[in-house]
Amino acid sequence: MTGILYGIGAGPGDPELLTVKAFRILSESKVIAFPKKRSGEKSYARQIIDAYIDPKEKDMLGLVFPMTKDPVILEREWNKAADAVAEKLESGENVAFVTEGDPMLYSTFIHMKNVLLKKMPDVKTEVVPGISSVNGTAARLNIPLADGDEHVAIIPATDDRDALKRAIEHHDCVIFLKVAKVAALISSVIRELGLEQYAHAVTKVTSEDEVIWTLDEFERAEPNYLTLMVVKKK
Amino acid sequence: MTGILYGIGAGPGDPELLTVKAFRILSESKVIAFPKKRSGEKSYARQIIDAYIDPKEKDMLGLVFPMTKDPVILEREWNKAADAVAEKLESGENVAFVTEGDPMLYSTFIHMKNVLLKKMPDVKTEVVPGISSVNGTAARLNIPLADGDEHVAIIPATDDRDALKRAIEHHDCVIFLKVAKVAALISSVIRELGLEQYAHAVTKVTSEDEVIWTLDEFERAEPNYLTLMVVKKK
Structure with a gap:
C-alpha cells in the first residue's frame, strides 16, 4: 500500500x-x-x-x-x-x-x-499546521497583530517603493517577509511615514539564534534571509 | 513575589x-x-x-x-x-x-x-503562540495561503461592499473573519468577481464540530460566530 x-x-x-x-x-x-x-x-x-x-x-x-x-x-x-x-x-x-x-x-x-x-x-x-514566524514574532515582541476591526497583511518585501508604502497605509499591521535584500528601502519608507517606533525586525524568532532589532538597530545590522519586519500602527 | x-x-x-x-x-x-x-x-x-x-x-x-x-x-x-x-x-x-x-x-x-x-x-x-484558525484552515483545506510573491490579508468581515471587493482584488488570498453576519453580502461579492470555486467557509476548524462549506453550501447554511471564509485566487 x-x-x-x-x-x-x-x-x-x-x-x-x-x-x-x-x-x-x-x-x-x-x-x-x-x-x-x-x-x-x-x-x-x-x-x-x-x-x-x-x-x-x-x-x-x-x-x-x-x-x-x-x-x-x-x-x-x-x-x-x-x-x-x-x-x-x-x-x-x-x-x-x-x-x-x-x-x-x-x-x-x-x-x-x-x-x-x-x-x-x-x-x-x-x-x-505549525506556528508561523509571524505568530512567533508577535509573541516575542508582545505586540498584538490585530484586534477588533484591524487588518493584517503578510507580504514578501519588494523593491517597489510605492507598493511598500501602500501596504503600510492600507493595513493596521503589515509583516514584510525577506526584508534583507531591500533593507535600506524599507527603512526609508517607514521613516517617511513617521512609523519608526512601530517597526521591528526579527530573525530566527524563538530559536537560540533569535535577533530582534529596533529600526535604528536594523539599519546598522546585517539581516539574513530569514529576517522579517513587523509594522504595527497604533 | x-x-x-x-x-x-x-x-x-x-x-x-x-x-x-x-x-x-x-x-x-x-x-x-x-x-x-x-x-x-x-x-x-x-x-x-x-x-x-x-x-x-x-x-x-x-x-x-x-x-x-x-x-x-x-x-x-x-x-x-x-x-x-x-x-x-x-x-x-x-x-x-x-x-x-x-x-x-x-x-x-x-x-x-x-x-x-x-x-x-x-x-x-x-x-x-498558538496555531491560529487561519493556519488550521489552510491545513484542512489543503490550500496554500501563499507562496512566492503572493500577498495574504486577514480581515474582519464588514458590511461595506466596496471594501470587501477591494480586499479580494488587492491580495492573492484573503481570510475574512466572522462572516456569519454578512454572509449574503460576501457571497454576492465573490460571485460578482467570478471566484465561486476559490472560496471556502469553515467553522471550528480541526475540532470535532468542524464544518467546511463550498460557497453553494455556505449560502444554504447557518454559519456561527466562529465561521471564517478563505478566498484564494489561483
Missing part, C-alpha cells in the same frame, strides 16, 4: 513550539524528509526537530531546494526531491516532510507536493 | 494542535484562566485543553468576556476579569490564560492584558 505524505510544521525555531500532533506523527513515521538549501548544508527545519528524534532509528531524507529563481534549476531539483519522496511512498512508507513555520505559508512543502502530485495523483497527503 | 501572566494559544480546536510549550506551562501553572461569553456557558478554549488537565488539581478561573460592543459593559467586565487575574498574581501564583487560536490575533487575552497592565504595570507577561 502506498504511504501517506505528511506536511509537518516545525514552528518558528523553539523546539517546544512543535505541536503534540507533529510530535506524534514524527514518532510514528519511519522516513523524515527535510529541506536544505544545498547538499551538505544544515537544515533549519531539521535543527528544530532534532531534540525529538533519534536519526539512527529513522530514515533521514535531506532534500535540496536551491535558493535560485532559475526555472530550469528549480524544476530539476524539485523533481529530484519529489522522486526521492515518491520512492519511499511507493515502497509503502509514510513520509513526514518537515518545514520550518507552517507548511501552507511560503514553504518548500507546497512546491514538493505540487510536483509529487503530478507523478502520484492519488497519493494521500495530510498537513499538520 | 508576584506571579507571571502567561497568554497561551490553545490552537484552533484539535487538542493535538496544542504546542509542547503550552502543554508544559499548563502543567506547571496552578491557576488556569479561560474566557467565556457568559457566566455558566462552556468555554471553547477550555474545551480544547480539557484532555490535558485535571480540573480538580487546578484553580480553574472562568472569566466572562461578553459579546457586545457596549463600551460601558465591556469596561466593567474586562475590569472584573483583570481584577480576578490580578488577585491570583498578587498572591504569588502564575496564571495561564488560555485562548483559542493565537493570543496575539483577535483574542480576549489582548484586552485582558491591556486592562491588567493599568493595574499592575510591572507584571511579567509571556506569550506562547
Whole structure:
C-alpha cells in the first residue's frame, strides 16, 4: 500500500513550539524528509526537530531546494526531491516532510507536493499546521497583530517603493517577509511615514539564534534571509 | 513575589494542535484562566485543553468576556476579569490564560492584558503562540495561503461592499473573519468577481464540530460566530 505524505510544521525555531500532533506523527513515521538549501548544508527545519528524534532509528531524507529563481534549476531539483519522496511512498512508507513555520505559508512543502502530485495523483497527503514566524514574532515582541476591526497583511518585501508604502497605509499591521535584500528601502519608507517606533525586525524568532532589532538597530545590522519586519500602527 | 501572566494559544480546536510549550506551562501553572461569553456557558478554549488537565488539581478561573460592543459593559467586565487575574498574581501564583487560536490575533487575552497592565504595570507577561484558525484552515483545506510573491490579508468581515471587493482584488488570498453576519453580502461579492470555486467557509476548524462549506453550501447554511471564509485566487 502506498504511504501517506505528511506536511509537518516545525514552528518558528523553539523546539517546544512543535505541536503534540507533529510530535506524534514524527514518532510514528519511519522516513523524515527535510529541506536544505544545498547538499551538505544544515537544515533549519531539521535543527528544530532534532531534540525529538533519534536519526539512527529513522530514515533521514535531506532534500535540496536551491535558493535560485532559475526555472530550469528549480524544476530539476524539485523533481529530484519529489522522486526521492515518491520512492519511499511507493515502497509503502509514510513520509513526514518537515518545514520550518507552517507548511501552507511560503514553504518548500507546497512546491514538493505540487510536483509529487503530478507523478502520484492519488497519493494521500495530510498537513499538520505549525506556528508561523509571524505568530512567533508577535509573541516575542508582545505586540498584538490585530484586534477588533484591524487588518493584517503578510507580504514578501519588494523593491517597489510605492507598493511598500501602500501596504503600510492600507493595513493596521503589515509583516514584510525577506526584508534583507531591500533593507535600506524599507527603512526609508517607514521613516517617511513617521512609523519608526512601530517597526521591528526579527530573525530566527524563538530559536537560540533569535535577533530582534529596533529600526535604528536594523539599519546598522546585517539581516539574513530569514529576517522579517513587523509594522504595527497604533 | 508576584506571579507571571502567561497568554497561551490553545490552537484552533484539535487538542493535538496544542504546542509542547503550552502543554508544559499548563502543567506547571496552578491557576488556569479561560474566557467565556457568559457566566455558566462552556468555554471553547477550555474545551480544547480539557484532555490535558485535571480540573480538580487546578484553580480553574472562568472569566466572562461578553459579546457586545457596549463600551460601558465591556469596561466593567474586562475590569472584573483583570481584577480576578490580578488577585491570583498578587498572591504569588502564575496564571495561564488560555485562548483559542493565537493570543496575539483577535483574542480576549489582548484586552485582558491591556486592562491588567493599568493595574499592575510591572507584571511579567509571556506569550506562547498558538496555531491560529487561519493556519488550521489552510491545513484542512489543503490550500496554500501563499507562496512566492503572493500577498495574504486577514480581515474582519464588514458590511461595506466596496471594501470587501477591494480586499479580494488587492491580495492573492484573503481570510475574512466572522462572516456569519454578512454572509449574503460576501457571497454576492465573490460571485460578482467570478471566484465561486476559490472560496471556502469553515467553522471550528480541526475540532470535532468542524464544518467546511463550498460557497453553494455556505449560502444554504447557518454559519456561527466562529465561521471564517478563505478566498484564494489561483
